[in-house]
Amino acid sequence: MELSLTVNGQPAVVDVPPGTTLLEVLRDELGLTGTKEVCDEGECGACTVIVDGRPLDACIYAAHAADRAEVLTVEGLAAGDELTDLQRAFVEAGSVQCGFCTPGFLVMATHLLETAAELSEEQVRRGLAGNLCRCTGYAQIVDAVLAVGRGA
Amino acid sequence: MSLIGASVPRGDAVAKVTGRAVYGVDVRLPGMVHARLLRSPIPAGRIVTLDVDDAWAVDGVLAVCTADDAPPRRTGLAVYDQRLFADDVVRYEGEPIAAVVAETEAAARRALEAIRLELEPWEPVAGPEQALDPATRLVHPHWAEYEVAPGLEFRRHGNVAAEMISDPGDVDAVFARAPFVVEDEYRANRQYQAYLEPKHAVVDYQGGRYTVYVAHQYPFNVRDRLAQILGVAVSRIRVVCPTIGGGFGAKLDVGLEPYAAVLARKVGRPVRIVNDRLEDLLTCTSREDAIVQIRSAVDEDGRILARELTCLMNCGAYAGDMPFLASIPLHLAGSVYRVGTARVEARVLYTNTAPTGAMRGVGGTYLTFAVERHMDHIAAELGMGRRELRLRNLFRDGDRMLTGQVIDQAGTLRQAFDRMEQVAPWAQVTAPRPLHGVGLAALIWLTNPMPGSATLKLNEDGTLGVVTAATENGSGAVAMGLTQIAAEELGLRPSDVVVLAPDTDAAAYDAGSQGSRTTHVVGAAIRKAAAEVRRRIFDVAAEMLEVSVDDLELVDGTVGVVGDPGSRVPLGEVARTATFTTGPIAATGAYRTPMPAHDPTCATGLLFPSFPTPTFHLHLAEVEVDPVTGRIHVVRYVVVQDVGRAINPTGIRGQIQGGVTQGLGYALFEQLDFDGARYRQRSLETYRLPTAVDVPRVEVELIENADPAGPYGAKGVAEPPVVPVAVAVANAVSDAVGAPFDRLPVTPEDVLAALEERRRRP
Known part of the structure; x- marks a missing residue:
C-alpha cells in the first residue's frame, strides 16, 4: 500500500502493508523516533502527533488514513536549532525528566496554545489530561505551558 | 556566582524536547533481527508438551530457543532459584518458556503462534498467607538445594524465601504491664513502576564478546548478572546505555538482556527484543504486596x-x-x-x-x-x-x-x-x-551508599569530559547535580561539561541510579578527581605565569592570579601546554559511603x-x-x-x-x-x-x-x-x-x- 504524506513540511512516500499504524510509519519507515510508543492503545498520549491540524494518537491511527495528510511531529516543532517558545519553556521550567513523554506533551500543548486565546491552569490541566507522565507530577509541565500561554 | 543552589537547566533537555534523544527502544543496528518470548498463559502448572518444530518452519525465523538450549544453571541476586526459561514447571503468568528470533517482528509473532504448548494447570499459591500455611504446596519443592549468594546468611524454609527476625527478648514483659495496648493490621497492594519506556535490549555478539545496548538504571549489574547467567567472565560483556525512559527501581536487575544475548550468539546477528505493554505489566518486578x-x-x-x-x-x-x-x-x-x-x-x-x-x-x-x-x-x-x-x-x-x-x-x-x-x-x-x-x-x-567513580579530563579547548557509569535516570542527578558540581569545582560553565553516557568498557564500577545515591556518592567522587585536576592545572599554570600555585584561582574557564583579572589564561591553553609537555590532565575519583555502625x-x-x-x-x-x-x-x-x-x-x-x-x-x-x-x-x-x-x-x-x-x-x-x-x-x-x-x-x-x-x- 503506497502512501504519500507530508511530515514536518517534507514530502514522504512509503509502501507499507495494510494494518500499519501511523506510528510505525513515522518510527520505522521514516526514522522519526521522537514520537514514542508506550501503551499501544491510545491511553497515554506519548505518540501524539498533529494530522491536518488535529492532535491524535499515532499508535492507533491507521497509516492509510494519513494518505495525503500533513503530519507534524516533535521533530517538526523547532526551526532548525531554533527552539519554539514552548520548547524553551520546557527546558527552563524543569518540565523534562526522563523525557519519554515529552514529545507527546509538547505536541499536545503546542496544539492547545494554538487553539486557545488564553489558557487558565485548569484549562491546561484538562487539555493535557490525556497525556501520562510518570516522572514530573505535571506541575512543571503546566508551568511551562502557562508561561507561554500568558506571554502570548 | 556559585552554581551550587542554582537552577541551571539540565544538559540533556534540548535533545529531549526536540525528539533527538536516542532512547533504548530507538537503537537500531545494521543487520538487526527481532526476538519475542513465549510466555506462560497460566500462573502455575506443568509443561506437558512443548513442540517448537513448526516455529522453525515459519518464513523468516532464524532460531527458536527453550530451556534445553539455554544455560542450565539457576541464578539470582540472593537465592539462586531462577532459570532463564521455565523447564518443567511454570510458576507465574508470563514466565518465559521459549524464545524465537526472526527477520521481522511480525515473523517472530507468527513463529510464537506456531509453537505447540500444552500445560497441566495447577491450583496456584495465590497470596502470602496461603503460602505460609503448612498445608500449601511448595512453589519451589527443591528450595533447600538452591545456592545462596556468597557471604549472605539468612533463614529459608518451605515457601519462606527469606526471613529477618529481631527479638531483644524483653518485649513481652513490657506489654504485660503496659497501661494500653493498641493493635492493627494493614494491607497494601502491588504498585507497577509504569516507566513509560518498556523493557527492551539489543545485543550484538562478536569476537567472543557481548555488547548490550539497554537503557538501564544499573549497567554494571547488567554486566554482572549477564555474566552469571551465561557463565562467562564479566570482561566478555560490554553494556552501553542510551537515554532511559524511566525505571523507578524496575530497571536495576537484568530483564530481557539474557534472552537477546543467547539468541544473538545463536544467530550471529544483533538481536532486539522489546516488551509490549501487557508483557511488561504482567512480568515487571512491581512493588510487592x-x-x-x-x-x-x-x-x-x-x-x-x-x-x-x-x-x-x-x-x-x-x-x-x-x-x-x-x-x-x-x-x-x-x-x-x-x-x-x-x-x-x-x-x-x-x-x-x-x-x-x-x-x-x-x-x-x-x-x-x-x-x-x-x-x-x-x-x-x-x-x-x-x-x-x-x-x-x-x-x-x-x-x-x-x-x-x-x-x-x-x-x-x-x-x-x-x-x-x-x-x-x-x-x-x-x-x-x-x-x-x-x-x-x-x-x-x-x-x-554503594560505590561510584568518575574520571575527569580537561579537553584541549578548556572543556571538561566526565567519564562515569553514573546513570541519568531522568532525575537530573547527572544532567544537573554532577554537571553542576564538576563545573563549580573547576570554574566552568555547566555547558562546558560533557558527561559520557554509561559504557562499562570505559568507566569504572558504579552502582547505578538507586536510593538517591548519584549526586551524593558520585558527586563526592567528582570532587576528589577535581582536586587532582585543579592541582595539575595550577602546576602547569604556575610555570606559565611564573607565579606560585598558592596565588592561583579558577574563574570562568580561566586560571589566573587571585584578584588580578589581567593575569588570566584560558584553560584550553593550559590543557594544550600540559598535554604536550607533562601529559594530558586527567584524574579519577572514587567514593563509597562508609556503613554506619x-x-x-x-x-x-x-x-x-x-x-x-x-x-x-x-x-x-x-x-x-x-x-x-x-x-x-x-x-x-x-x-x-x-x-x-x-x-x-x-x-x-x-x-x-x-x-x-x-x-x-x-x-x-x-x-x-x-x-x-x-x-x-x-x-x-x-x-x-x-x-x-x-x-x-x-x-x-x-x-x-x-x-x-x-x-x-x-x-x-x-x-x-x-x-x-x-x-x-x-x-x-x-x-x-x-x-x-x-x-x-x-x-x-x-x-x-x-x-x-x-x-x-x-
Whole structure:
C-alpha cells in the first residue's frame, strides 16, 4: 500500500502493508523516533502527533488514513536549532525528566496554545489530561505551558 | 556566582524536547533481527508438551530457543532459584518458556503462534498467607538445594524465601504491664513502576564478546548478572546505555538482556527484543504486596514502651532482591519515633505470581503506612492530639534505631515539625470542617551508599569530559547535580561539561541510579578527581605565569592570579601546554559511603544492616471527600524535606512533586490485585496512573542540614518523597470520614462504604 504524506513540511512516500499504524510509519519507515510508543492503545498520549491540524494518537491511527495528510511531529516543532517558545519553556521550567513523554506533551500543548486565546491552569490541566507522565507530577509541565500561554 | 543552589537547566533537555534523544527502544543496528518470548498463559502448572518444530518452519525465523538450549544453571541476586526459561514447571503468568528470533517482528509473532504448548494447570499459591500455611504446596519443592549468594546468611524454609527476625527478648514483659495496648493490621497492594519506556535490549555478539545496548538504571549489574547467567567472565560483556525512559527501581536487575544475548550468539546477528505493554505489566518486578501487623504498648502520657511488628512480603515466584528488602521493616518499625523495645519479624513468601522487587521507596511505603496509621490510632485510643503524640515520641539527636545505629541529626525531625507549623499551623488546618481531613506522616530515609567513580579530563579547548557509569535516570542527578558540581569545582560553565553516557568498557564500577545515591556518592567522587585536576592545572599554570600555585584561582574557564583579572589564561591553553609537555590532565575519583555502625547481634537475616546518610521528612495532606461519588480530592500537600544542600532547587522540586505524585497514585488509584494469581489490571487503561487533573501542586519546604561527607553537604533527595504520601493521605481520609482506612489504595468505594456505615450507626 503506497502512501504519500507530508511530515514536518517534507514530502514522504512509503509502501507499507495494510494494518500499519501511523506510528510505525513515522518510527520505522521514516526514522522519526521522537514520537514514542508506550501503551499501544491510545491511553497515554506519548505518540501524539498533529494530522491536518488535529492532535491524535499515532499508535492507533491507521497509516492509510494519513494518505495525503500533513503530519507534524516533535521533530517538526523547532526551526532548525531554533527552539519554539514552548520548547524553551520546557527546558527552563524543569518540565523534562526522563523525557519519554515529552514529545507527546509538547505536541499536545503546542496544539492547545494554538487553539486557545488564553489558557487558565485548569484549562491546561484538562487539555493535557490525556497525556501520562510518570516522572514530573505535571506541575512543571503546566508551568511551562502557562508561561507561554500568558506571554502570548 | 556559585552554581551550587542554582537552577541551571539540565544538559540533556534540548535533545529531549526536540525528539533527538536516542532512547533504548530507538537503537537500531545494521543487520538487526527481532526476538519475542513465549510466555506462560497460566500462573502455575506443568509443561506437558512443548513442540517448537513448526516455529522453525515459519518464513523468516532464524532460531527458536527453550530451556534445553539455554544455560542450565539457576541464578539470582540472593537465592539462586531462577532459570532463564521455565523447564518443567511454570510458576507465574508470563514466565518465559521459549524464545524465537526472526527477520521481522511480525515473523517472530507468527513463529510464537506456531509453537505447540500444552500445560497441566495447577491450583496456584495465590497470596502470602496461603503460602505460609503448612498445608500449601511448595512453589519451589527443591528450595533447600538452591545456592545462596556468597557471604549472605539468612533463614529459608518451605515457601519462606527469606526471613529477618529481631527479638531483644524483653518485649513481652513490657506489654504485660503496659497501661494500653493498641493493635492493627494493614494491607497494601502491588504498585507497577509504569516507566513509560518498556523493557527492551539489543545485543550484538562478536569476537567472543557481548555488547548490550539497554537503557538501564544499573549497567554494571547488567554486566554482572549477564555474566552469571551465561557463565562467562564479566570482561566478555560490554553494556552501553542510551537515554532511559524511566525505571523507578524496575530497571536495576537484568530483564530481557539474557534472552537477546543467547539468541544473538545463536544467530550471529544483533538481536532486539522489546516488551509490549501487557508483557511488561504482567512480568515487571512491581512493588510487592504486603501485610503488616503492628502492636504497641503505650503509657498514659502517650509514650510508646514497646512494639511488635510482623511483615509478610510477597516476592512472587522468585526471590529477586526481596531478601535484602526484608531488612526494611526493622529500620522503619522504630525510627522517627522512640518505641522502647521491639520485636520485628519479616518473611518473604514465594507465590505463583510475578516476581516483585525494588520500586522507589522500597518497603517504606507500606511500612510507613502501617507505622503512621497506627500512630493516629494510638492518639485516638488515648484521646490525645495526633501531632502532640508524635512530638512526645519524636527522635532527638543521637537517638538509636532498632539496629543500634545512632542518628546524629535526628533533631532535624523537630525542625521539620516546626517548619510545617509555620506553613500549615496544625490548629488552623485541623479546624473542623465536614468531610475535610488532615494527615501527617514523618520519615527517616537513607541515601544508598554503594560505590561510584568518575574520571575527569580537561579537553584541549578548556572543556571538561566526565567519564562515569553514573546513570541519568531522568532525575537530573547527572544532567544537573554532577554537571553542576564538576563545573563549580573547576570554574566552568555547566555547558562546558560533557558527561559520557554509561559504557562499562570505559568507566569504572558504579552502582547505578538507586536510593538517591548519584549526586551524593558520585558527586563526592567528582570532587576528589577535581582536586587532582585543579592541582595539575595550577602546576602547569604556575610555570606559565611564573607565579606560585598558592596565588592561583579558577574563574570562568580561566586560571589566573587571585584578584588580578589581567593575569588570566584560558584553560584550553593550559590543557594544550600540559598535554604536550607533562601529559594530558586527567584524574579519577572514587567514593563509597562508609556503613554506619550497627549492632550485628540485633537480628538474624539482616542483609541490609543500616541507613547511611539519613534524611528527614515530614508530609501533610489535606483532603476533601465527595459524599456522593466517594472521590477523594487532595486539596493541599506540603512536604518538608531535609536535602543536606540543594544543588539545583528546580530539580529538587521536580523530584518531590514527581515522587509525591507516585505516592498519590499508590494511595488512591494504582494497584495490581489478583483474580486467583492473575493480575486483574492488564493495560494502562485499567492500571490507573495519576493524570494532570488528579494531583495538586505540592508545596515544598527544604531544610539544608549539611552532610559532612556529601558534596557541598548534599544528601540523597529523589527516592524518599514517594514514601510517606499514602499514609499522609490515608490519615487525612480517615480524619475526614471518621473511620479507619487501613488498606491501600483507598478507593471511592471504600469511602462510600464507610460513609454508609457511619450513617447507619446511631
